[in-house]
Amino acid sequence: MASTTSGDVLPSGSRIFTTVPDVFFIPEFVFGGLVWILVASSRVIPENPLGWVMFVSIFCFVGTTLWFFIFLCGANQSSIWPSLDVGFHFLAVVFFLSASVDLAYITYLKGVAFTAFPTAESLKLYRLDISAVVMSYVATLLYFLHTIFSAIRWKNS
Template identity: 65%
Template sequence: MASAVTGNGLPSGCKIFTTIPDILFIPEFIFGGLTWCLVASTRVDPPNPQGWVMFVSIFCFVFTTLWFIIFLGGANQSSVWPGLDTAYHFIAVLFYLSSSVALASVTLYYKNVITQGFYTPILNNTEAQNFKTYQENIAAVVMSYVTMLLYFIHAIFSALRWKSS
Protein backbone atom coordinates (compact mmCIF):
# COMPACT_ATOMS: atom_id res chain seq x y z
CA MET A 1 0.00 0.00 0.00
CA ALA A 2 1.11 3.50 -0.66
CA SER A 3 1.64 5.85 2.21
CA ALA A 4 -0.99 8.23 3.42
CA VAL A 5 1.05 11.15 2.20
CA THR A 6 1.21 11.95 -1.46
CA GLY A 7 3.37 14.86 -2.42
CA ASN A 8 0.71 16.44 -4.61
CA GLY A 9 -2.29 16.59 -2.29
CA LEU A 10 -5.12 14.10 -2.30
CA PRO A 11 -5.37 11.05 -4.52
CA SER A 12 -8.06 10.81 -7.13
CA GLY A 13 -9.54 8.13 -9.31
CA CYS A 14 -8.56 4.56 -8.56
CA LYS A 15 -5.57 5.76 -6.52
CA ILE A 16 -7.91 6.21 -3.57
CA PHE A 17 -7.95 2.41 -3.26
CA THR A 18 -4.21 2.41 -2.58
CA THR A 19 -3.80 5.06 0.13
CA ILE A 20 -4.18 4.35 3.81
CA PRO A 21 -6.91 6.76 4.91
CA ASP A 22 -8.93 6.58 1.70
CA ILE A 23 -9.21 2.79 1.63
CA LEU A 24 -11.22 3.17 4.85
CA PHE A 25 -14.15 4.51 2.80
CA ILE A 26 -15.20 0.91 2.09
CA PRO A 27 -15.45 -0.31 5.72
CA GLU A 28 -17.05 3.01 6.69
CA PHE A 29 -19.78 2.27 4.13
CA ILE A 30 -20.23 -1.28 5.37
CA PHE A 31 -20.33 -0.64 9.11
CA GLY A 32 -22.23 2.65 8.79
CA GLY A 33 -24.80 0.94 6.60
CA LEU A 34 -25.09 -1.93 9.08
CA THR A 35 -25.69 0.54 11.90
CA TRP A 36 -28.37 2.25 9.85
CA CYS A 37 -30.06 -1.06 8.96
CA LEU A 38 -29.95 -2.43 12.50
CA VAL A 39 -31.45 0.68 14.05
CA ALA A 40 -34.06 0.94 11.29
CA SER A 41 -35.09 -2.68 11.82
CA THR A 42 -35.79 -2.24 15.53
CA ARG A 43 -38.67 -0.56 17.22
CA VAL A 44 -37.58 3.06 17.42
CA ASP A 45 -38.60 3.56 21.00
CA PRO A 46 -37.84 5.99 22.65
CA PRO A 47 -37.84 8.10 19.49
CA ASN A 48 -35.50 10.95 20.45
CA PRO A 49 -32.18 9.10 20.96
CA GLN A 50 -32.97 6.55 18.28
CA GLY A 51 -33.87 9.36 15.86
CA TRP A 52 -30.47 10.95 16.47
CA VAL A 53 -28.76 7.64 15.73
CA MET A 54 -30.73 7.33 12.49
CA PHE A 55 -29.88 10.90 11.51
CA VAL A 56 -26.17 10.40 12.16
CA SER A 57 -25.94 7.08 10.34
CA ILE A 58 -27.87 8.35 7.29
CA PHE A 59 -26.05 11.72 7.25
CA CYS A 60 -22.61 10.12 7.43
CA PHE A 61 -23.54 7.43 4.91
CA VAL A 62 -24.76 10.01 2.38
CA PHE A 63 -21.86 12.42 2.93
CA THR A 64 -19.27 9.63 2.82
CA THR A 65 -20.81 8.53 -0.47
CA LEU A 66 -20.56 12.08 -1.83
CA TRP A 67 -17.00 12.37 -0.50
CA PHE A 68 -16.10 9.07 -2.15
CA ILE A 69 -17.57 10.20 -5.48
CA ILE A 70 -15.68 13.51 -5.28
CA PHE A 71 -12.44 11.65 -4.60
CA LEU A 72 -13.13 9.09 -7.30
CA GLY A 73 -13.95 11.82 -9.83
CA GLY A 74 -10.82 13.82 -9.04
CA ALA A 75 -12.59 17.02 -8.00
CA ASN A 76 -10.51 17.14 -4.81
CA GLN A 77 -7.34 18.68 -6.17
CA SER A 78 -7.68 22.16 -4.65
CA SER A 79 -5.49 23.06 -1.68
CA VAL A 80 -8.49 23.29 0.68
CA TRP A 81 -9.48 19.63 0.32
CA PRO A 82 -7.00 18.09 2.79
CA GLY A 83 -8.35 20.37 5.52
CA LEU A 84 -11.96 19.69 4.52
CA ASP A 85 -11.27 15.96 4.52
CA THR A 86 -9.86 16.13 8.05
CA ALA A 87 -12.68 18.34 9.33
CA TYR A 88 -15.40 16.12 7.85
CA HIS A 89 -13.99 12.97 9.39
CA PHE A 90 -13.55 14.56 12.83
CA ILE A 91 -17.16 15.82 12.68
CA ALA A 92 -18.27 12.31 11.74
CA VAL A 93 -16.35 10.96 14.75
CA LEU A 94 -18.11 13.41 17.09
CA PHE A 95 -21.50 12.58 15.58
CA TYR A 96 -20.94 8.84 15.85
CA LEU A 97 -19.61 9.15 19.40
CA SER A 98 -22.71 11.03 20.53
CA SER A 99 -25.08 8.67 18.75
CA SER A 100 -23.25 5.59 20.04
CA VAL A 101 -23.60 6.78 23.62
CA ALA A 102 -27.30 7.51 23.07
CA LEU A 103 -27.82 4.09 21.50
CA ALA A 104 -25.99 2.39 24.37
CA SER A 105 -28.27 4.24 26.79
CA VAL A 106 -31.37 2.97 25.00
CA THR A 107 -29.90 -0.54 25.00
CA LEU A 108 -29.38 -0.38 28.75
CA TYR A 109 -32.98 0.76 29.10
CA TYR A 110 -34.14 -2.32 27.20
CA LYS A 111 -31.92 -4.48 29.40
CA ASN A 112 -33.67 -3.06 32.47
CA VAL A 113 -37.05 -3.67 30.88
CA ILE A 114 -36.14 -7.30 30.29
CA THR A 115 -34.30 -8.14 33.51
CA GLN A 116 -36.25 -6.10 36.04
CA GLY A 117 -39.64 -6.14 34.40
CA PHE A 118 -40.04 -2.38 34.04
CA TYR A 119 -43.19 -1.47 32.23
CA THR A 120 -43.86 1.86 30.60
CA PRO A 121 -46.87 2.86 28.54
CA ILE A 122 -44.54 3.57 25.60
CA LEU A 123 -42.98 0.13 25.72
CA ASN A 124 -45.92 -2.24 25.78
CA ASN A 125 -44.32 -5.01 23.74
CA THR A 126 -44.23 -8.65 24.70
CA GLU A 127 -41.12 -9.99 26.41
CA ALA A 128 -39.99 -11.71 23.20
CA GLN A 129 -40.24 -8.45 21.22
CA ASN A 130 -38.32 -6.58 23.93
CA PHE A 131 -35.59 -9.23 23.93
CA LYS A 132 -35.32 -9.15 20.12
CA THR A 133 -35.07 -5.35 20.19
CA TYR A 134 -32.44 -5.58 22.92
CA GLN A 135 -30.34 -7.98 20.85
CA GLU A 136 -30.61 -5.83 17.73
CA ASN A 137 -29.65 -2.76 19.75
CA ILE A 138 -26.56 -4.55 21.09
CA ALA A 139 -25.49 -5.32 17.52
CA ALA A 140 -26.21 -1.72 16.48
CA VAL A 141 -24.12 -0.36 19.38
CA VAL A 142 -21.18 -2.55 18.38
CA MET A 143 -21.47 -1.50 14.72
CA SER A 144 -21.79 2.15 15.73
CA TYR A 145 -18.63 2.07 17.83
CA VAL A 146 -16.72 0.21 15.09
CA THR A 147 -17.86 2.84 12.59
CA MET A 148 -16.76 5.61 14.94
CA LEU A 149 -13.34 3.95 15.27
CA LEU A 150 -13.00 3.72 11.47
CA TYR A 151 -13.87 7.41 11.06
CA PHE A 152 -11.39 8.26 13.84
CA ILE A 153 -8.55 6.34 12.15
CA HIS A 154 -9.46 8.00 8.85
CA ALA A 155 -9.45 11.43 10.53
CA ILE A 156 -6.03 10.85 12.12
CA PHE A 157 -4.44 9.77 8.83
CA SER A 158 -6.16 12.63 7.00
CA ALA A 159 -4.78 15.09 9.57
CA LEU A 160 -1.29 13.68 9.07
CA ARG A 161 -1.67 14.01 5.31
CA TRP A 162 -2.97 17.58 5.70
CA LYS A 163 -0.08 18.54 7.97
CA SER A 164 2.50 17.21 5.53
CA SER A 165 0.96 18.87 2.45
Protein backbone atom coordinates in the same frame (compact mmCIF):
# COMPACT_ATOMS: atom_id res chain seq x y z
CA MET B 1 8.30 30.41 3.31
CA ALA B 2 6.69 29.01 0.21
CA SER B 3 3.63 26.84 0.39
CA THR B 4 4.31 23.19 -0.18
CA THR B 5 0.78 22.30 -1.19
CA SER B 6 0.60 20.92 -4.64
CA GLY B 7 -2.35 20.13 -6.82
CA ASP B 8 -2.17 16.36 -6.31
CA VAL B 9 -1.99 16.17 -2.52
CA LEU B 10 -4.98 13.85 -2.37
CA PRO B 11 -5.32 10.72 -4.46
CA SER B 12 -8.01 10.44 -7.09
CA GLY B 13 -9.45 7.68 -9.20
CA SER B 14 -8.51 4.14 -8.32
CA ARG B 15 -5.58 5.36 -6.19
CA ILE B 16 -8.03 5.97 -3.33
CA PHE B 17 -8.21 2.20 -2.87
CA THR B 18 -4.49 2.04 -2.10
CA THR B 19 -3.88 5.04 0.19
CA VAL B 20 -4.16 4.64 3.94
CA PRO B 21 -6.81 7.12 5.04
CA ASP B 22 -8.96 6.62 1.95
CA VAL B 23 -9.03 2.85 2.27
CA PHE B 24 -11.43 3.41 5.20
CA PHE B 25 -14.22 4.60 2.87
CA ILE B 26 -15.61 1.12 2.21
CA PRO B 27 -15.65 -0.05 5.86
CA GLU B 28 -17.24 3.28 6.82
CA PHE B 29 -19.99 2.57 4.28
CA VAL B 30 -20.52 -0.93 5.62
CA PHE B 31 -20.55 -0.22 9.35
CA GLY B 32 -22.38 3.11 9.07
CA GLY B 33 -24.99 1.46 6.87
CA LEU B 34 -25.34 -1.40 9.34
CA VAL B 35 -26.05 1.07 12.15
CA TRP B 36 -28.71 2.67 9.99
CA ILE B 37 -30.28 -0.70 9.10
CA LEU B 38 -30.15 -2.14 12.62
CA VAL B 39 -31.66 0.91 14.30
CA ALA B 40 -34.32 1.20 11.61
CA SER B 41 -35.25 -2.48 11.97
CA SER B 42 -35.92 -2.20 15.71
CA ARG B 43 -38.55 -0.15 17.46
CA VAL B 44 -37.51 3.49 17.64
CA ILE B 45 -38.49 4.08 21.25
CA PRO B 46 -37.68 6.64 22.65
CA GLU B 47 -37.83 8.73 19.50
CA ASN B 48 -35.52 11.60 20.42
CA PRO B 49 -32.16 9.87 21.08
CA LEU B 50 -32.71 7.20 18.45
CA GLY B 51 -33.80 9.88 15.98
CA TRP B 52 -30.38 11.45 16.54
CA VAL B 53 -28.73 8.09 15.89
CA MET B 54 -30.68 7.73 12.64
CA PHE B 55 -29.79 11.28 11.59
CA VAL B 56 -26.09 10.70 12.27
CA SER B 57 -25.94 7.36 10.49
CA ILE B 58 -27.81 8.67 7.42
CA PHE B 59 -25.85 11.96 7.37
CA CYS B 60 -22.50 10.18 7.60
CA PHE B 61 -23.53 7.54 5.06
CA VAL B 62 -24.62 10.14 2.52
CA GLY B 63 -21.64 12.40 3.31
CA THR B 64 -19.17 9.55 2.95
CA THR B 65 -20.82 8.52 -0.32
CA LEU B 66 -20.47 12.04 -1.72
CA TRP B 67 -16.92 12.30 -0.40
CA PHE B 68 -16.04 8.94 -1.98
CA PHE B 69 -17.37 9.98 -5.39
CA ILE B 70 -15.61 13.36 -5.20
CA PHE B 71 -12.34 11.53 -4.56
CA LEU B 72 -13.09 8.89 -7.18
CA CYS B 73 -13.85 11.50 -9.88
CA GLY B 74 -10.72 13.52 -9.04
CA ALA B 75 -12.54 16.72 -8.09
CA ASN B 76 -10.43 16.99 -4.91
CA GLN B 77 -7.27 18.46 -6.38
CA SER B 78 -7.50 21.96 -4.91
CA SER B 79 -5.32 22.88 -1.91
CA ILE B 80 -8.33 23.24 0.43
CA TRP B 81 -9.39 19.58 0.17
CA PRO B 82 -6.96 18.14 2.74
CA SER B 83 -8.36 20.43 5.44
CA LEU B 84 -11.93 19.72 4.33
CA ASP B 85 -11.15 16.01 4.54
CA VAL B 86 -9.99 16.37 8.15
CA GLY B 87 -12.95 18.60 9.02
CA PHE B 88 -15.60 16.28 7.59
CA HIS B 89 -14.17 13.19 9.25
CA PHE B 90 -13.72 14.97 12.59
CA LEU B 91 -17.36 16.06 12.44
CA ALA B 92 -18.34 12.47 11.66
CA VAL B 93 -16.34 11.25 14.69
CA VAL B 94 -18.02 13.72 17.02
CA PHE B 95 -21.48 12.90 15.63
CA PHE B 96 -20.96 9.13 15.71
CA LEU B 97 -19.47 9.19 19.22
CA SER B 98 -22.44 11.12 20.58
CA ALA B 99 -24.85 8.81 18.74
CA SER B 100 -23.00 5.73 20.02
CA VAL B 101 -23.23 6.87 23.61
CA ASP B 102 -26.96 7.63 23.21
CA LEU B 103 -27.56 4.27 21.58
CA ALA B 104 -25.61 2.40 24.26
CA TYR B 105 -27.57 4.12 27.02
CA ILE B 106 -30.93 3.38 25.40
CA THR B 107 -29.86 -0.23 24.85
CA TYR B 108 -28.87 -0.48 28.52
CA LEU B 109 -32.30 0.80 29.55
CA LYS B 110 -33.97 -1.70 27.20
CA GLY B 111 -31.84 -4.46 28.75
CA VAL B 112 -33.04 -3.52 32.22
CA ALA B 113 -36.64 -3.59 30.97
CA PHE B 114 -35.99 -6.91 29.20
CA THR B 115 -34.86 -8.60 32.42
CA ALA B 116 -38.10 -7.49 34.09
CA PHE B 117 -40.43 -8.74 31.32
CA PRO B 118 -38.59 -11.23 29.07
CA THR B 119 -40.30 -12.20 25.81
CA ALA B 120 -38.99 -13.64 22.57
CA GLU B 121 -39.78 -10.41 20.72
CA SER B 122 -38.03 -8.20 23.27
CA LEU B 123 -34.97 -10.51 23.20
CA LYS B 124 -34.80 -10.14 19.40
CA LEU B 125 -35.05 -6.35 19.61
CA TYR B 126 -32.49 -6.24 22.41
CA ARG B 127 -30.03 -8.25 20.33
CA LEU B 128 -30.59 -5.92 17.36
CA ASP B 129 -29.85 -2.96 19.61
CA ILE B 130 -26.68 -4.56 20.95
CA SER B 131 -25.53 -5.21 17.38
CA ALA B 132 -26.28 -1.59 16.49
CA VAL B 133 -24.20 -0.38 19.45
CA VAL B 134 -21.24 -2.53 18.42
CA MET B 135 -21.46 -1.40 14.78
CA SER B 136 -21.79 2.22 15.89
CA TYR B 137 -18.62 2.08 17.95
CA VAL B 138 -16.78 0.33 15.10
CA ALA B 139 -17.94 3.07 12.71
CA THR B 140 -16.76 5.68 15.24
CA LEU B 141 -13.36 4.00 15.38
CA LEU B 142 -13.10 3.89 11.58
CA TYR B 143 -13.99 7.58 11.25
CA PHE B 144 -11.50 8.38 14.03
CA LEU B 145 -8.70 6.51 12.25
CA HIS B 146 -9.62 8.22 8.98
CA THR B 147 -9.46 11.59 10.76
CA ILE B 148 -6.05 10.87 12.29
CA PHE B 149 -4.51 9.72 9.02
CA SER B 150 -6.13 12.59 7.12
CA ALA B 151 -4.71 15.04 9.65
CA ILE B 152 -1.25 13.54 9.19
CA ARG B 153 -1.63 13.86 5.41
CA TRP B 154 -2.88 17.47 5.82
CA LYS B 155 0.07 18.34 8.06
CA ASN B 156 2.55 16.86 5.58
CA SER B 157 1.00 18.66 2.61
